[in-house]
Amino acid sequence: MNRFSKNRYGIILAVILFFFFVGYPIGTVEITPTSAKLGGQVAANSGEIVSVYFDWGRQGCIGTKTGCSQRVTADPATITGTGFNYYHPFYYSLSGLTPGTTYEARAVGISHNSELYGKLIGSSETIWTFTTPKLPTVTTSPASNVSSYYAQLNGTANPNGFATKAWFQFHQSRFL
Numbered sequence: 001m002n003r004f005s006k007n008r009y010g011i012i013l014a015v016i017l018f019f020f021f022v023g024y025p026i027g028t029v030e031i032t033p034t035s036a037k038l039g040g041q042v043a044a045n046s047g048e049i050v051s052v053y054f055d056w057g058r059q060g061c062i063g064t065k066t067g068c069s070q071r072v073t074a075d076p077a078t079i080t081g082t083g084f085n086y087y088h089p090f091y092y093s094l095s096g097l098t099p100g101t102t103y104e105a106r107a108v109g110i111s112h113n114s115e116l117y118g119k120l121i122g123s124s125e126t127i128w129t130f131t132t133p134k135l136p137t138v139t140t141s142p143a144s145n146v147s148s149y150y151a152q153l154n155g156t157a158n159p160n161g162f163a164t165k166a167w168f169q170f171h172q173s174r175f176l
Contacts, residue, residue: 033099033133039091040074040107040118044081048111051078052090056105062127071108100134134160 030037038054055062057069074090082088090107097103106127107118117126141154157166 031097031130031132033135034095034097036094036097036103036105036130036132037091038074038094038105038107039089041087041089042079042081042109042118043084043087044079044111046081046083048081049078050081051110052076053108053110054092054105055108056094056103059102059104059129062104062106074107097132099132102129102131104129133162136160136162136164138166 038056040052040054042050042052044050052074053071054074055069055071061069063069072092072094074092076090079088079090094103094105104127109116109118119126137158137160139156141156143151143153145152153168153170155166155168157164
């Protein structure tokens with residue numbers, strides 16, 4: 001979050017940039033096992049144009065030179081400031097995430113060739129870490145107490161925090 005700063009060209013910036021996750025209280029994130037929705041807010045001087053992005057990647061990627069993080073253009077891609085009394089929201093939906101994996105993200109604003117990193121609301125942090133939930137898992141065990149007319153089917157299910165239904169499917173087969 002910056003209110004006033006100078007870039008390398010001596011241009012004074014007047015931009016405030018916040019980072020939040022959509023639809024939940026501050027400090028949480030709207031995530032599924034394979035997606036997350038990122039959001040931010042920016043306020044700028046009237047008429048100032050700010051291009052908005054998100055940097056994201058697996059934990060430990062942002063800010064490294066390894067090329068493992070990505071920069072994605074937010075929606076909308078640019079915001080024209082209307083003064084510091086109004087914060088303009090911007091978003092990006094990540095998809096194709098791996099269940100049970102830790103990711104990190106940060107909001108980025110570019111104005112007059114200077115990058116600003118949004119601070120998480122209520123924090124001094126610019127990078128927020130989140131973990132996608134694991135999918136439910138099922139283990140099938142061998143049948144027991146098998147007779148001509150009966151068999152006990154065995155298995156376990158771990159819902160990993162999801163509302164989960166479990167059942168057995170079976171098929172009668174005859175061997176000749």
